[in-house]
Amino acid sequence: MSPAPDRLSPQITTLIVLLVVALFLLPWVAGRYPVYLAMQILILAVFSLGFNLLLGYTGLLSFGQAGFFAVGAYACAKILLAVPNLILGIAGGVACAGVAALLLGILSVRHTRIYFAMLTLAFGMMIYSIAWKWRDFTGGDDGLVGIPRAPLEIPGIVSVSVAAMDRYYYVVLVLSLLAILAMYRLIRSPLGLTLQAIRESDTRAEFAGVPVRKYRLIAFTVAGLYAGLAGALLPPLENTVTPPIAHWSTSAEPVLATLLGGVHSFAGPIVGAFLFFVIKDVIVRFTEYWLIWFGIIVVALVIGFPGGVMSIFARRHRRVVQHPDDADHMHKVQ
């Protein structure tokens, strides 16, 4: 990561404020479909932000994030089916995913690089096979259906119905914005710096007094919490949960979004989530084979622009400070 400027420039701040205002006004000016699409984008953005805390900031490539996404989704769905209270459902989903990430993380962070990727893949697929085979609890391949878009409720004090799509949109929007803000602070905090140091050189970080494995576990758990939040927001939206969300090909979505937007800028995964759905939306108008285009984009990005779209943007803006290889931060020097 570049030595970031301490403050956002006035132009960027204005842009962000306008964007947020536009997002809040969206249900008034747009129809059902754009609102639905915006929710999908926000959910993927949260999911990808967590993923990128691992890849872009800590230097760990996880192929098992779909597992934690699924834990969040299934836990939220089960809670809502038992107790129709959205606060409980989402909080429960996040908590379960966080606990799962903490426990599996203790094992996963014993390795790095390819072995870490394979281990997270195995854990993710274990969760997938549970979702698939434990019929009594998960509904097997039919999944869980009829999940209510339950009210936000603190028993005896307040109960707000969010059954209408437009209302639920605000739940997704507010929680996503809070998650984005929290991640922004985390990245720029001492913890964020320490994680980036681990990405740059784990041996050096260890010899600088950093308990590297502990911090990798923290990053893994936070990424699991974000995957869990993204997953928990899904069942009330779709009213169903099915096993494919736990499959490793679901882990691909944050990977694609993050690559598209850029691994090494904070906004990369958010911009990437937006691009992911916009590109997909455009492509599916012409052909059902949209994945091939993403494949081509991935290959082109990895070969040509490992920094993603944001790196092109950043390069134009930061000519003054020389970044010899903003585009290939991940390339090990030694």
Add this chain to the structure above:
Amino acid sequence: MENIAFQGLIGLSLAMYLWLISAGLTIIFGVLGIVNFAHGSLFMVGAYLAYTCYGPMGLPFPVAILLSLLGTGLLGFVMERGFLSRIYGIDEAYQLLLTFGFILILDDAVKMIWGGVFKIPPIPAFLDGAVPVFGRFFPVYNLFVIAVGLLVAVVLWLVFEKTWWGRIVRATAADREMAGAIGVNVPRVFSGVFVVGAMLAALGGAIGIPVRVVAPGIGAAMIIQAFIITVIGGLGNLKGAFVSSLIVGILSAYGTLFFPVFELFFIFVIMAVVLLVRPQGLFTR
């Protein structure tokens, strides 16, 4: 008792498909240091090419297999020379991501060309029929698959242990810089190994077409199994891949017989446990 032995023979033929795809995956990792996520897709492309040559085009079965190997080998050559070779030496996360991009491309390309339908051409006449084994009839075709798998194992062993070419490859795998320094053309070895790996995957796909389903999803299913096998055998360990193919093949033949529900889960548990306890694999000292 006969039933158990018979099922073991079924498992053995299943193991051979797994062996063919894992052999390529583990050789490529051993030499190039790349985990080729798209290896299952190469298996799938091999199956589809063989299907087209043998089914609609009506070519003889052996010719169809040969053409499938050549076609997939060419595809592997393009992948390695055109793309992977540009990013050796950068973080392996990006290499994984690149091969991941290939999965998306190949899987959809296959759907575009062949459609999403299941396809099973007839078994070639000279391999049709069954022979009595353990009091039951065992398909000749399965014996053919077992023979091909064993033959490949023997040939690979001879090439790696007994030939000059095998020594070059082993030297490159051990230390590519040193190999380069003593005059080995490392890029050519990389290309050769990747092409051979791709052809092994294609062979596994191609010989399966008369008895297994040819469908767009087989690549994704195979790569996961191949990962499990190469992890258990030790990444880059060819003998380990052979032994663990046998284990996984035979176990899953019995697994579907005795405990079908949690078969998948336990296989991933084994994979995770091996990664945690013996990341170098069960068969690497």
Add this chain to the structure above:
Amino acid sequence: MTDLLRIEDATKRFGDFVAINGVSLALPAGRLTAIIGPNGAGKTTLINLATGAFVPDRGEMYFKGDEITHLPVHQRVRKGLSRSFQVMNIFAHLSVLQNILVPVLAMRGRAGFPFHEMTRETEAVTEARRILREIRLPDAENLPAGTLSHGDQRLLELGIAIAPAPELCFLDEPSSGLTPVERTMVMELIRRLSTERRTTFVIVEHDMDVVFALADWIVVMNRGQVLIEGPPAEIRENHAVREVYLGEEELLA
């Protein structure tokens, strides 16, 4: 003098190769020790054992009287034992200031603090800037470390090593790849730091000019063992050393 670090009968094997073979060594506080010896003598392995990168197959280590044989690396750093690396090992894409902040925050127990911006860690930033002045890199604080010249990167490497305010600091070939001017500067810096900061340095060095100019005490290693140790004057005159070590130097030159 009290012994800061005591290594007792340490042995480390890699397969059949015995990298360190029954080495016992005492490093008292305040004495600048140089470890010399031909390539493969086990110097870097000895650093790796002392700092915790490897666990010895046999033997014990004591730091300030406490046994540390099995203590993890980061805890040794917290106790006051740090090192630099022979191969450049800095945080290339972080700024120069951030490179120093990482160990400073870790030492203050602030490395895991997640909820406010770095700029509010004013005490840590002040300390990091002071260290940058000490290593003569104050003007570079916002540059990405990877863009510095080789010499400046070596200085930064040194800076990261001293940032935890260690009592004992191993420097693995601090002068490698430096121009003569830079080398003189690094030597002055080491000398100054060892008096001002009261850090005890142990250097592994190939350059004999550096060794004889800096060291109070020289340890000669060969084939995984300590051949001899003593004050520079004594080592210079020793025949065995000349044969084993200096002879090889000529061969190399």
